[in-house]
Amino acid sequence: MKAKVYVTLKKSIADPQGTAIKGALHKSGYNNVEDVRIGKLIELDLGEITKEAAEEQLKVMCEKLLANTVIESYQYEII
Amino acid sequence: MKFGIIVFPGSNCDIDCYHVLKEVLNQETEYVWHDTEDIEDFDCIVLPGGFSYGDYLRCGAVAQFSKVMDSIKVHAAKGKPVIGICNGFQILTEAGLLPGALVRNANLKFICDIAALKIENTETPVTNCYEAGEIIHIPIAHGEGNYVVDEDTLEDMKAHGQILFTYVNNPNGSIVDIAGVCNKEKNIIGLMPHPERASEALLGNTDGLKFFQSIIHHLEEGFSNGK
Numbered sequence: 001m002k003a004k005v006y007v008t009l010k011k012s013i014a015d016p017q018g019t020a021i022k023g024a025l026h027k028s029g030y031n032n033v034e035d036v037r038i039g040k041l042i043e044l045d046l047g048e049i050t051k052e053a054a055e056e057q058l059k060v061m062c063e064k065l066l067a068n069t070v071i072e073s074y075q076y077e078i079i
Numbered sequence: 080m081k082f083g084i085i086v087f088p089g090s091n092c093d094i095d096c097y098h099v100l101k102e103v104l105n106q107e108t109e110y111v112w113h114d115t116e117d118i119e120d121f122d123c124i125v126l127p128g129g130f131s132y133g134d135y136l137r138c139g140a141v142a143q144f145s146k147v148m149d150s151i152k153v154h155a156a157k158g159k160p161v162i163g164i165c166n167g168f169q170i171l172t173e174a175g176l177l178p179g180a181l182v183r184n185a186n187l188k189f190i191c192d193i194a195a196l197k198i199e200n201t202e203t204p205v206t207n208c209y210e211a212g213e214i215i216h217i218p219i220a221h222g223e224g225n226y227v228v229d230e231d232t233l234e235d236m237k238a239h240g241q242i243l244f245t246y247v248n249n250p251n252g253s254i255v256d257i258a259g260v261c262n263k264e265k266n267i268i269g270l271m272p273h274p275e276r277a278s279e280a281l282l283g284n285t286d287g288l289k290f291f292q293s294i295i296h297h298l299e300e301g302f303s304n305g306k
Binding site for chain 1: 136137140141144172173179180182183184185186187227228229252
């Protein structure tokens with residue numbers, strides 16, 4: 001079972017990296033870009049487990065380690 | 080009185096902390112490797128600065144799962160002091176022992192400088208030798224020192240005197256200029272500046288010495304009260 005976890009800064013947390021990249025995109029002519037947020041993509045191979053077990057594990061992994069829920073939100077997909 | 084300096088893979092201010100406590104202030108001090116479980120003997124634990132586990136994922140994120148962290152939680156629950164400096168502060172927030180989090184500096188740069196700090200609360204284990212409102216100059220060296228916390232928690236922290244040090248000229252974007260905080264019980268302390276780098280006249284600055292003298296004073300008072 002494989003999974004992808006996406007971790008992003010919460011909307012309430014300023015993202016200076018995103019702001020810097022938005023500036024660079026504007027300089028490249030993409031003036032229509034209104035917002036850029038940087039996040040992380042974490043790919044996991046969970047071995048031979050059921051989808052239900054994977055869901056359960058992913059939630060705990062995200063809460064405990066993969067995201068810091070004080071500042072970050074997470075989403076995951078099982079593939 | 081015995082100090083324990085926790086050493087994680089990637090700690091690099093451990094020797095500085097050891098030097099100040101052991102050589103400058105003549106305190107019994109030992110290094111404690113991160114997989115140590117028994118820290119009963121220590122009166123004060125210091126989590127030093129550095130780049131534990133290469134700052135992988137987030138600063139302090141991996142170190143929070145070191146074996147010694149479970150023992151530190153027990154140590155702290157007894158009311159004994161735990162001091163996190165720079166990366167140590169990041170580890171304490173990641174472990175949930177201090178409120179808030181430390182994110183990328185607002186200007187995206189690693190800042191290595193001397194910061195003017197204001198002492199906001201003198202009734203804590205690390206500030207009792209300073210004067211209220213005193214301005215001290217302490218080195219900072221961090222890329223992720225931008226302290227963030229939600230509004231409700233911030234109000235609660237203000238009400239309980241948990242903001243210990245603020246920047247006179249905010250270098251990193253921290254909310255309300257916060258440089259150092261503590262928990263409600265005031266025995267878990269975290270700060271981004273490095274008092275251990277400003278504790279010897281030879282280095283041209285002794286503003287950080289009172290930080291460590293405050294801890295010694297705090298522990299001595301505890302002992303004289305039979306704690």
